[in-house]
Amino acid sequence: MEPTAGRNSSAAEARDYGAWKARNAPDDVRRRSHRTALEDVRRARPAVEARFERDWGMLLPEEIFTFRAFLRALTPEEQRAMRDLDLHPFGLMDLFDDPHREARPGLDVRVHGRYYRDPPEFVTFMHGGTDGLHFGLWFDDGRTCTGVAGYYNNDGGGVGIPGGTPLREVRRVLERRWRDLGDEDADATGPLNPDRAPRAFRLRLLRETLVSFEPDDVTAEGEAYHRADWERLPRELRAHGDPRRIATLDGAGALVTGRTALDRAPQLLWDDHDFCTGLWRVLTGDRSATDAAVAEAKRRCAAGDPAEALVLGRDLHWASGSDPDRERQAGELLTMAYRTLGRPALAAIADAHHRHRDLPSVAVLAG
Incomplete structure (x- = not known):
């Protein structure tokens, strides 16, 4: 059930939302x-690009930059x-506030926003508020961005195959919360929480602004959005994974060609429990x-x-x-692999x- 259903009719809620928006936004x-916002970002962009x-x-x-303008x-x-969604810009987004801000003495600025398990390809741009949830841009070749990934550093689950955009990730979180509001309505036995309507109005307003910055061909909301978001992925990718990526324990896959010691399958969109459990047991x-x-x-790398060496x-x-x-072995193998692949930025990270x-x-930034 969505928030517009249940004990409040959708027509009444739409009317109330219109009045609320006219007063507040x-x-x-x-x-x-x-x-x-677009003009502010246009002026700030050269310095941020140069620093990064x-x-x-x-x-x-x-x-x-679209994400920054949205914010x-x-x-x-x-x-x-x-804030209701527990989403906060972080990591590389701090450069927009001061593109010349340096790391504290003795620290390397490239680890700002870098959590313990972050693969080198992952560069944080947003924190998710709980269990180390955070989101990052993904750079397969150490030069250009492939997409976006996110995971819980302090919890189970992997990174997943990167794709989409920063605003797509905000939309996914928003639609999960929208679904939860519908569940509140369905489960309620007494009067509705008086804060429920303002929370729903704020989310609806946020969705409108998000789509104005990054139009989305999926117009569904809540759980229906997530079903449509999944279904727009290529059928082969959903069924068999990404054939360009060799499966890795972190779930993102490695974009590399060559032979590996294990008979690794293409990276799947979900965790392969048998592969992950067996490999974890061997490595530890x-x-x-x-x-x-x-x-x-x-x-082999030499x-x-x-x-x-990469996987x-x-x-x-x-x-x-x-x-x-x-930790030492991981660092040695990764720097060696990235240098051989011609990905010096990833080797340095x-x-x-x-x-x-x-x-x-x-x-780690100063100040």
């Missing part, structure tokens, strides 16, 4: 905010809606077997095939679990992360 005010390319060695996608255009009610079990696998991956390095990085040997994986906070 008039259309003319929102249109001016939209234009002003200089220190991270990569190019920011157009979609991150700048939000009314106070929409800002409250973002017999130390001598892991040492031998690392030596073999290095040998001979010109970095595929095993095993990513697996060890994900399964490090604060074990110094696994992997090295920086290895040196700073024990930081008590992922916020």
